[in-house]
Each structure stands twice: as structure tokens, then as C-alpha cells.
Amino acid sequence: MLVNRKLILAHFWLAFAVFGIALTLGAWQMFIRSPIGTWLSNPELYYRSLTAHGTVMGYVFPTLVAMGFGYAISESALEQRLIGVRWAWTGFWLIVIGSVMAVIPIALGRASVLYTFYPPLIGNLFYYLGVVLVVVGSWIWVALMSINLRVWRKAHPGAAVPLAMFANVAGSYLWAWTAVGAALELLLQIIPVAAGLKNTIDAGLARVFFSWTLHAIVYFWLMPTYIAYYTIVPRAIGGRVYSDTMARISFILFLVVAMPIGMHHTFADPQVGAGFKFIHSAFTALVALPTLLTVFTICASVEIAARLRGGRGLFGWIGALPWDNPMMLALAFSFIMLGFGGAGGLINMSYQLDASIHNTQWITGHFHLIFGGAIVIMYFAIAYDLWPHLTGRELIDIRLIRTQLWLWFIGMIVTTFPWHWVGILGMPRRMAYFDFGDPAIAPQALSVTFSAIGGFVLLASGIMFIVILARGMRAPQIDAGAYRFALAVHQPTTVPVALNTHALWVALMIALTITNYGYPILNLATTAGTSVPAVYVGAQ
Amino acid sequence: MSTRDLFTFSNRHFTIGVGITAAILVVTAIAGFVVLPFAQPWVRFANVWDAICSAAGVAQRAANVTTPDQPKRLSEVVLTSRTLSRPSQEAIGRGATLAQRCAICHGPTGISRADSPNLAGQYAAVIYKELHDFRSGARANAVMSPFAVNLTDEEIADLSNYYAYLPRLPAYHPTPQLPKPNIVIYGAPMRGIAPCGSCHGSLDNKTGSPWLEGQSEAYMKAQLQAFASSERRNDISQQMRNIARAMTSQEIEAAAAYYASQPPDIVKAVD
Ligand code: HEM
Ligand SMILES: [Cu+2]
Numbered sequence: 180m181l182v183n184r185k186l187i188l189a190h191f192w193l194a195f196a197v198f199g200i201a202l203t204l205g206a207w208q209m210f211i212r213s214p215i216g217t218w219l220s221n222p223e224l225y226y227r228s229l230t231a232h233g234t235v236m237g238y239v240f241p242t243l244v245a246m247g248f249g250y251a252i253s254e255s256a257l258e259q260r261l262i263g264v265r266w267a268w269t270g271f272w273l274i275v276i277g278s279v280m281a282v283i284p285i286a287l288g289r290a291s292v293l294y295t296f297y298p299p300l301i302g303n304l305f306y307y308l309g310v311v312l313v314v315v316g317s318w319i320w321v322a323l324m325s326i327n328l329r330v331w332r333k334a335h336p337g338a339a340v341p342l343a344m345f346a347n348v349a350g351s352y353l354w355a356w357t358a359v360g361a362a363l364e365l366l367l368q369i370i371p372v373a374a375g376l377k378n379t380i381d382a383g384l385a386r387v388f389f390s391w392t393l394h395a396i397v398y399f400w401l402m403p404t405y406i407a408y409y410t411i412v413p414r415a416i417g418g419r420v421y422s423d424t425m426a427r428i429s430f431i432l433f434l435v436v437a438m439p440i441g442m443h444h445t446f447a448d449p450q451v452g453a454g455f456k457f458i459h460s461a462f463t464a465l466v467a468l469p470t471l472l473t474v475f476t477i478c479a480s481v482e483i484a485a486r487l488r489g490g491r492g493l494f495g496w497i498g499a500l501p502w503d504n505p506m507m508l509a510l511a512f513s514f515i516m517l518g519f520g521g522a523g524g525l526i527n528m529s530y531q532l533d534a535s536i537h538n539t540q541w542i543t544g545h546f547h548l549i550f551g552g553a554i555v556i557m558y559f560a561i562a563y564d565l566w567p568h569l570t571g572r573e574l575i576d577i578r579l580i581r582t583q584l585w586l587w588f589i590g591m592i593v594t595t596f597p598w599h600w601v602g603i604l605g606m607p608r609r610m611a612y613f614d615f616g617d618p619a620i621a622p623q624a625l626s627v628t629f630s631a632i633g634g635f636v637l638l639a640s641g642i643m644f645i646v647i648l649a650r651g652m653r654a655p656q657i658d659a660g661a662y663r664f665a666l667a668v669h670q671p672t673t674v675p676v677a678l679n680t681h682a683l684w685v686a687l688m689i690a691l692t693i694t695n696y697g698y699p700i701l702n703l704a705t706t707a708g709t710s711v712p713a714v715y716v717g718a719q
Numbered sequence: 720m721s722t723r724d725l726f727t728f729s730n731r732h733f734t735i736g737v738g739i740t741a742a743i744l745v746v747t748a749i750a751g752f753v754v755l756p757f758a759q760p761w762v763r764f765a766n767v768w769d770a771i772c773s774a775a776g777v778a779q780r781a782a783n784v785t786t787p788d789q790p791k792r793l794s795e796v797v798l799t800s801r802t803l804s805r806p807s808q809e810a811i812g813r814g815a816t817l818a819q820r821c822a823i824c825h826g827p828t829g830i831s832r833a834d835s836p837n838l839a840g841q842y843a844a845v846i847y848k849e850l851h852d853f854r855s856g857a858r859a860n861a862v863m864s865p866f867a868v869n870l871t872d873e874e875i876a877d878l879s880n881y882y883a884y885l886p887r888l889p890a891y892h893p894t895p896q897l898p899k900p901n902i903v904i905y906g907a908p909m910r911g912i913a914p915c916g917s918c919h920g921s922l923d924n925k926t927g928s929p930w931l932e933g934q935s936e937a938y939m940k941a942q943l944q945a946f947a948s949s950e951r952r953n954d955i956s957q958q959m960r961n962i963a964r965a966m967t968s969q970e971i972e973a974a975a976a977y978y979a980s981q982p983p984d985i986v987k988a989v990d
Contacts, residue, residue: 218904218905220904220905220914222917222922223923378799435736450776451776452773452776453755453756453773453774454748454752454774455751457751457774458744458751461747461750462743462747465743610908613908614907614909617907617909619909676732677730680725682725682726683732683733686726698775699775702775702777717923
């Protein structure tokens with residue numbers, strides 16, 4: 180029962196509009212620093228673009244997708260009208276205002292600090308305030324998801340919370356808590372300096388706060404994708420979820436272990452003790468667990484679909500899958516990219532191996548493959564799946580949809596594989612210009628050229644995506660029926676309270692944050708003489 | 720079952736969840752704080768507590784590390800947002816009077832005929848910093864140092880404001896404008912050299928960096944060589960020394976010749 184379709188559509192459209200802009204900037208960045216582009220001679224423009232691209236792709240776009248999808252899940256999985264529609268619109272408008280507020284200083288070259296803020300670099304105050312508004316807007320969504328679930332529980336005492344909503348609320352709690360790190364960094368450290376109240380900043384402490392956000396935010400980006408794996412794909416290809424319990428365990432594991440691992444982003448930072456780096460590294464290894472569980476469960480669910488369609492044999496069933504179904508394609512592409520990206524991630528998470536790729540193009544190659552590839556391709560799938568239910572119109576261009584997904588997959592592989600490779604060769608990231616005439620990096624010119632071509636393939640695919648959705652707004656009307664989620668092989672009627680509520684896991688998440696972050700933060704905050712003068716962007 | 724029953728050890732999920740989490744935490748903590756520190760044969764710890772503190776990142780006084788001598792003084796200039804802001808006409812006038820003694824080298828209009836820097840229209844922060852450095856000894860020059868030693872803070876500020884106030888005039892011997900060499904446009908990213916303009920005004924200005932257009936070629940070349948050989952060392956955090964050291968002598972010449980040939984009025988209006 181999707182009642183507030185306008186609200187959900189507004190979130191999706193805003194998400195995809197800003198995505199289109201940021202994608203264009205991404206393709207341009209790749210081109211301009213490749214051998215086929217002519218160097219701009221003003222690196223400042225590159226960093227403006229990079230700040231806009233990163234801020235939109237990292238904060239605005241995935242947050243809007245998670246919110247829109249979250250509202251859709253709440254209404255359709257709980258079969259209950261959304262409570263707090265006014266608040267939801269308030270959150271939406273806060274994000275609109277925040278984004279505009281952040282983008283203006285970026286465009287003016289007053290906030291080229293990149294989306295990781297890079298203290299002691301300090302940009303225009305309004306950039307940070309804009310980011311804060313985006314986060315506050317999303318926190319309204321968190322509260323609404325929690326309230327809607329609570330109301331539903333009252334009306335259905337003891338009933339099993341539908342998996343989609345259980346996972347959705349887990350994702351929202353994860354986001355609420357992980358955003359606190361960056362919020363502390365902004366409110367306690369960066370904003371006072373940007374507002375002129377202070378002129379020094381403890382850059383080391385700021386980085387630790389940011390690492391609090393930086394890992395779990397990745398799992399927040401991932402949540403809609405995992406929800407789609409479990410609750411959309413099996414239904415769309417005619418199968419069933421292999422295990423509802425396994426799915427719940429995966430989502431609670433994300434809550435518990437996504438948080439206390441962020442210091443793997445500070446392996447090279449001298450202000451963090453090696454003991455804490457080790458603990459975070461060890462917990463990072465654990466975070467592979469829910470992903471492995473998910474890959475297993477989804478493969479099993481897909482196999483169920485194949486066997487229901489008459490597939491036989493040890494692997495023969497793979498041929499029986501509905502390969503012309505966009506959802507099947509998206510899942511397969513997503514898994515392939517997740518597999519390669521995950522393998523690369525093993526290198527990032529280990530203290531020693533990380534040293535060889537730290538701050539190189541490997542890192543950007545890695546997160547584009549996982550985030551831009553495995554995650555975003557499922558955002559496309561979610562939009563395609565929901566669109567007829569939101570617009571009441573049919574998406575007729577199934578061929579075009581398949582082409583779009585293929586192009587995204589091919590483009591992402593062509594972009595990111597050479598991107599990883601030049602990283603291994605030592606090419607640093609976040610550089611605006613490379614002199615490929617220099618014999619030291621001339622051999623990398625070919626790889627970077629491939630990446631740039633891949634970037635344009637991605638751009639083409641992104642434009643197709645937006646065109647398909649826009650045409651979907653004008654297609655013939657149909658009755659799409661109620662929006663449904665996949666059923667499990669053993670559809671649960673009652674679930675143990677621990678797997679039906681989030682309290683225990685949220686408590687563990689907070690406890691582990693305190694054990695793994697408490698001392699390093701206190702230590703840095705109380706050590707004197709650790710602040711450095713701020714460096715103001717564009718100041719005289 | 721309510722949440723009250725959730726948080727009790729009679730709830731299997733609670734016991735297992737909390738138990739496994741705590742066990743992992745304890746094991747990794749022992750490994751990270753005790754086992755691994757002692758596994759490094761090249762580090763010695765007084766006792767276990769010492770190892771734990773070290774692994775936790777407690778700031779410790781390093782044993783017997785000798786600080787390298789600092790034979791020459793470093794720049795100690797502090798510039799706050801109020802130091803040079805909105806000079807009064809009076810302050811500029813005082814600066815003009817003081818500047819009489821500079822005119823012999825830097826020219827009566829701030830344009831030098833003697834391969835000294837042109838000061839007319841230079842950023843105030845630059846003049847302020849250099850005079851302070853000459854006074855403190857962070858930068859030394861047989862001619863400038865004696866002039867600077869007797870200046871008060873206020874006099875330095877007045878001089879800076881006066882010269883910043885003067886219009887940027889063409890150099891005394893203008894030469895035809897040369898095209899930009901690569902070292903100026905791109906720097907040399909693989910050697911850690913940013914484009915000159917990212918600090919020196921044409922793209923962006925970083926406080927304390929002068930604009931260079933129309934300055935004496937011989938002067939700029941000499942300064943780059945002095946930075947490269949560390950003879951001059953008043954650049955904060957070695958910003959300019961790191962760059963000059965990585966430049967080839969051809970690049971030094973090309974950059975000096977290029978900037979000398981530019982009219983100063985093309986400096987981006989960033990101030
Ligand atoms: C046309 C496709 C894309 C291209 C060619 C592209 C290209 C780039 C480039 C060149 C960078 C800068 C890397 C550096 O210099 O270190 C970058 C950064 C980034 N990209 Fe993309 N990108 C694309 C799509 C995406 C997508 C789909 C996402 C995620 C939704 C994404 C998220 C990011 C983020 C978060 C950063 C980090 C910004 C930073 O380092 O500050 N990009 N991208
Ligand atoms: Cu991470």
C-alpha cells in the first residue's frame with residue numbers, strides 16, 4: 180500500500196537529478212586528468228569539481244535513495260500509512276536547502292576541501308552548515324522509521340516484523356549513530372574555525388571523528404542494496420528467500436560490527452595507537468561475515484528460483500534463470516562487482532598490505548567498484564522495480580533497461596580495473612594533474628585512458644537511466660497492484676525477540692564504539708599542543 | 720517477551736551475542752596491546768604497562784633523542800586577522816615617510832632600478848613578514864638587515880600598508896612578455912611541485928607568498944638558488960625550499976625569466 184507516492188518520488192527524483200550532475204563531473208574529472216584531456220592549468224577547478232562530486236555521491240545521493248526507499252518499505256511492508264508525512268517533507272526540504280547551501284560555496288571555489296573535509300583545510304562556513312542540514316534532514320527520516328515501526332508493533336503485538344522493515348530500521352539506526360562522528364567533528368572542531376571563533380584545529384582528532392563515520396556510512400549506503408537482494412530479487416525472479424533468520428542475522432551483524440572498525444582509515448596516522456589499529460583491523464575482518472552470509476543466502480534463494488523453473492544438475496540450474504529479467508541481471512552484475520571489490524577490500528583492511536596502496540588510485544578504484552558498481556546498480560534496480568507502483572505506469576523499455584545495466588557493468592569494469600592497477604603502480608589519488616610525458620608515469624597513460632573511456636560509458640548509462648525513468652512518467656497507465664516483498668521458504672510467524680527488535684544490537688553497537696573509540700578520542704582531546712593553524716581555502 | 724526479558728542472561732541470544740562480542744574484544748585487545756608490542760624485537764618496553772600505554776597511543780617522551788641544532792633562527796612572524804586590516808590614511812602616511820630610506824634601492828615609486836624587489840602594490844603580509852624576518856635574523860642580507868633591526872612593530876606594519884597601497888607599475892626595464900613555461904603552468908606534480916600560481920597570486924594566493932610579475936630576473940634566480948641550497952630558510956615549513964630543491968637549474972632560469980617579463984597589472988585581483 181503505497182499512499183505517499185509523491186513523497187517517495189520526490190526523494191528518488193532529487194536523488195537521481197543530483198546523481199546525474201555528479202556523474203557528469205566524475206566523467207569530466209577522469210577525462211581531464213587523463214592523457215586524452217588537455218590540462219586545465221588551474222587545479223582549483225578540479226578540486227571544486229571533486230568536492231561537489233564527492234559531497235553529492237557520498238552524502239546526498241545515497242541518503243535520498245535510502246530515505247525514499249525507506250518510506251516505500253514502511254508503507255508497503257507494514258501495510259500502514261506513513262505516520263509523520265509533514266515531518267518527512269520537512270526532512271526532504273532540509274536536504275534541498277542544505278544541498279543548495281553547500282553547493283554555492285563549492286561552485287565559488289570557497290569550499291574546495293573535498294568531501295572528507297581535510298582539516299586543517301577550512302572552507303566557507305555555509306558548506307559545512309549545508310552538510311549539517313542534509314544530515315539533520317536524514318535524522319528526521321530515522322526518527323520516522325522508528326516511530327512507524329513502533330506504532331505497527333502496538334497494533335500487531337508479538338508479530339514478526341517484516342524483514343524489509345526490520346532491515347530498513349537497522350540501517351536507519353546505523354546511520355543515526357555513525358553520522359554522530361562527523362557531526363562531532365563539524366560542530367566541535369570545524370564549524371567554530373570556519374565561523375572565525377578559533378583559528379587552530381586538532382586535525383588528528385578531527386580525522387579520528389571522521390573515521391567514526393567513514394566506515395559505517397559505507398554500510399548505510401549498502402543497506403538499500405542488501406534489502407533489495409533479500410526482499411526484491413527473489414520475488415522478482417520467482418524464487419523465495421532461503422532463510423529469513425539468516426537475513427536478520429546479517430543485518431544485525433552489520434549494526435554491531437560496522438561501527439567499531441573505522442580506524443582502518445587511519446592506519447597511516449601517527450596520532451592513533453597501534454593497539455587500537457589492530458583491534459579495528461581485527462573487527463574489520465569480521466564485517467566480511469554478514470556479506471558472506473548474504474552471498475550464500477542469496478545464491479541459495481536464486482537456486483530455488485531456478486529449480487522452480489525446471490533447472491537441474493549441480494550447476495545446470497544457472498541456465499534456467501530468467502536472464503532477460505533486469506532484476507536478475509542487476510543482481511548478477513552486483514555480485515560480480517562485489518566479489519572483485521571485496522577481494523580488493525581484503526588488502527585495504529590489513530595493516531601491512533594497506534601501506535602499499537594507501538592514498539593511491541587503488542582506493543578510488545576500489546570504492547567506485549563497490550559503491551558506484553555493486554551498490555548503485557542495485558539502486559537502479561530498486562527504482563525500476565518500484566517505478567510502476569509509484570507512477571501507476573508501466574516501464575515499457577525492458578530492452579533499454581537491460582542495455583543500461585550492461586553498460587553500467589561494462590563501464591564500471593573498464594573504469595575501475597585499470598584504476599586499481601595504476602594504484603598498485605603507485606599513482607597517488609586526489610591529484611589534479613599528471614604529467615604523462617614523465618618517463619616515471621608514462622607507462623600508466625594507457626590504463627588511465629581506459630578508465631576515462633569507461634567513465635564516458637558510465638555517463639551514457641547514467642543518462643539512459645534517467646531517460647528511462649522520465650519516459651516512465653508518461654507511459655500508458657496500468658494497475659501495478661500492491662507492492663510486495665519476497666517471501667521466505669519458511670515464512671516466519673514468530674521470531675525470537677532478539678531477532679525481532681534492535682535494542683540489543685544497538686546497545687552492542689554503542690558499547691563497541693565506546694570501547695574502540697573512547698580512549699583514543701579522550702586521549703587526543705586532552706593532550707595539549709596537538710592543534711595546528713587552520714588553512715583557509717581561498718583566503719588571503 | 721518484552722525488552723526486559725531481552726537483556727537478561729536467561730535469554731540465549733543475549734548471552735551469546737554479548738559473550739562472543741566481549742570475547743573477541745578481549746582477545747584482540749590482548750593481542751594488540753600486549754602480544755604484538757612485544758613481538759617487535761626492535762622496540763623495548765620497561766614492562767607490560769609501558770607496552771600497553773605505547774599501543775594505546777599515549778604521548779610519551781622519547782628517550783635520548785637529541786634535537787638537531789637549529790643554527791639559524793626560524794621565522795616567528797604571527798599575523799592575525801587584525802594586524803594589517805584597514806590601515807588608516809595616517810598609517811599609510813607614516814609608512815610613506817619611513818619609506819624614504821628604502822627608496823634608494825626599491826625606487827621612489829616602489830619600482831627598483833637595482834635588481835631589488837619592486838614593492839609597489841606588493842601584498843602587505845609579504846612585506847610585513849620579510850621585514851620581521853630580517854629583524855629577527857631569520858633572513859639575512861647585508862643591506863636589508865641593518866635597516867630592519869631598528870624598526871618597531873608599528874613601523875613595519877605602516878611600511879607594509881604603504882607599499883601595498885601604491886599602484887602596481889610596470890617594471891623599470893620592461894621586456895617582451897615570454898610564454899609560460901611548463902614549470903609555471905603545471906609545476907611538476909611527480910616531484911611535488913605545485914604550479915607557482917597556486918600560491919603566488921595568479922591562481923590563488925597563500926598568505927606570505929608575494930606576487931612575482933615584473934620582479935627582477937636576477938633577484939628571483941638568486942632567491943630560488945638560495946632556497947635550493949638552504950642558504951635562505953625563512954620559508955615556513957620549508958615550503959619554498961622543498962620546491963626549489965626539486966627544480967632543475969633550467970627550470971629556475973625559465974621561471975625567473977618568465978615572471979620578470981610579465982607586467983604586474985596581470986596579477987589576479989585577489990586582494
Ligand atoms: C562516470 C562515473 C564516475 C567517474 C568517472 C568518477 C570519477 C571520479 C574521480 C576521478 C574521482 C577523484 C579521484 C581522485 O582524484 O582521488 C572521484 C571521486 C569520488 N567518486 Fe566518483 N566517479 C564516477 C561515479 C561515481 C559514483 C557512481 C559514485 C558513488 C555513488 C562516486 C563516488 C565518488 C566519491 C565518494 C569520490 C570521493 C571524492 C573525494 O575523493 O573527495 N563516483 N570519482
Ligand atoms: Cu572503511
